[in-house]
Amino acid sequence: QAVLTQPPSLSASPGASASLTCTLRSGINVGTYRIYWYQQKPGSPPQFLLRYQSDSDNLQGSGVPSRFSGSKDASANAGILLISGLQSEDEADYYCVIWHSSAWVFGGGTKLTVL
Amino acid sequence: QVQLVESGGGLVKPGGSLRLSCAASGFTFSDYYMSWIRQAPGKGLEWISYISSSGSYTNYADSVRGRFTISRDNAKNSLYLQINSLRAEDTAVYYCATRYYDSTGYYLKWWGQGTLVTVSS
Numbered sequence: 001q002a003v004l005t006q007p008p009s010l011s012a013s014p015g016a017s018a019s020l021t022c023t024l025r026s027g028i029n030v031g032t033y034r035i036y037w038y039q040q041k042p043g044s045p046p047q048f049l050l051r052y053q054s055d056s057d058n059l060q061g062s063g064v065p066s067r068f069s070g071s072k073d074a075s076a077n078a079g080i081l082l083i084s085g086l087q088s089e090d091e092a093d094y095y096c097v098i099w100h101s102s103a104w105v106f107g108g109g110t111k112l113t114v115l
Numbered sequence: 116q117v118q119l120v121e122s123g124g125g126l127v128k129p130g131g132s133l134r135l136s137c138a139a140s141g142f143t144f145s146d147y148y149m150s151w152i153r154q155a156p157g158k159g160l161e162w163i164s165y166i167s168s169s170g171s172y173t174n175y176a177d178s179v180r181g182r183f184t185i186s187r188d189n190a191k192n193s194l195y196l197q198i199n200s201l202r203a204e205d206t207a208v209y210y211c212a213t214r215y216y217d218s219t220g221y222y223l224k225w226w227g228q229g230t231l232v233t234v235s236s
Contacts, residue, residue: 036222038160045210045226046160059219095160097223102174104150104162104223 022096035079137211
């Protein structure tokens with residue numbers, strides 16, 4: 001079982017909100033990890049969006065709009081990236097990351113389609 | 116401004132070797148941990164190695180341990196990845212990235228544009 005599991009794809013309409021989930025493997029408690037989120041567009045390297053541990057411990061990437069936000073769902077053992085007011089330029093791949101056992105661990109990514 | 120420029124990729128036969136480089140500028144390279152991350156065509160991101168700021172500490176993903184060697188030359192502001200015993204599944208774009216830190220913690224902030232390694236006979 002992968003350490004981080006993301007749904008492969010998600011579609012949403014312009015102006016709507018999208019909630020991207022990152023589920024941690026059983027036995028790895030989301031409460032103890034900072035969840036990092038990256039956006040990647042075709043042909044470009046990933047770009048840091050934000051880091052979320054709690055409402056009092058989070059970091060927004062430089063220039064990242066406030067409509068990108070992070071949260072956690074402890075009951076689902078998952079990190080969440082919420083994108084509100086979807087725009088066409090938000091169409092991209094999104095990756096969650098944690099620092100686990102002295103290594104960066106990436107989720108498989110979610111392809112967000114805005115249509 | 117910060118720049119990370121990878122080089123050294125190319126077409127190589129299975130079993131062959133390559134040395135990738137990452138030239139850094141615009142920041143104090145010797146202050147930061149560095150990582151290599153790769154992305155197979157059409158696939159997700161995979162972290163493969165990091166090295167401490169001094170070069171004293173390294174770690175590798177299980178998928179590459181024993182075949183890949185990360186190193187750095189702080190005098191030259193350069194990061195390297197020696198890749199041996201290449202396999203078809205090593206075909207990927209290889210990115211170098213900087214683990215930026217501040218008072219709030221750290222994250223992979225600066226990324227290069229990547230260099231493509233293709234393993235094929």
